[in-house]
Amino acid sequence: MPSVRMLTAGVASSLFALAAVVVPATTAQAAAQADSCTQNWSISSTEGHASGQWCNYNTKIKGTVTDDRADGRCPFVRAYMSGGSYKDSPWVGPKGTSKYFELTAWSGQSFTSVAMKYVAC
Structure with missing residues (x-):
């Protein structure tokens, strides 16, 4: 059973890392839309x-x-x-x-x- 817990922890940390990458991209897109x-x-x-x-x-x-x-x-x-x-x-x-x-x-x-x-x- 320990291997299942490690896999779950690994998936959770991967999802957290993915979410951290998405947030800055949304902010950058909003800044790029401002026109002069x-x-x-x-x-x-x-x-x-x-x-x-x-x-x-x-x-x-x-x-x-x-x-x-x-x-x-x-x-x-x-x-x-x-x-x-x-x-x-x-x-x-x-x-x-x-x-x-x-x-x-x-x-x-x-x-x-x-x-x-x-x-x-």
Whole structure:
């Protein structure tokens, strides 16, 4: 029977060690989510408008895009990056619909500009 007690104690200490590892990771994730947003941006087209903020040295963009017309076109924001690629916000529709979005640049890149685009919807 002594071997069973030792096994139980070993499992308990392993579970305690696992719990100790999980707690700091949760704290680190909460700290990483704090954004430093320093500048505002806004853009519009005949299909809709959008506005938001440049964050974290232009490595993140936050904003809201809105569809302004019942024209079968759903607007979205295209954010261009320093490496030549881009990321798109969700598109919105019908007229009067808005969506909040957050875009994060690829590693080692930053956002350089935003443009309004649309899709047929």
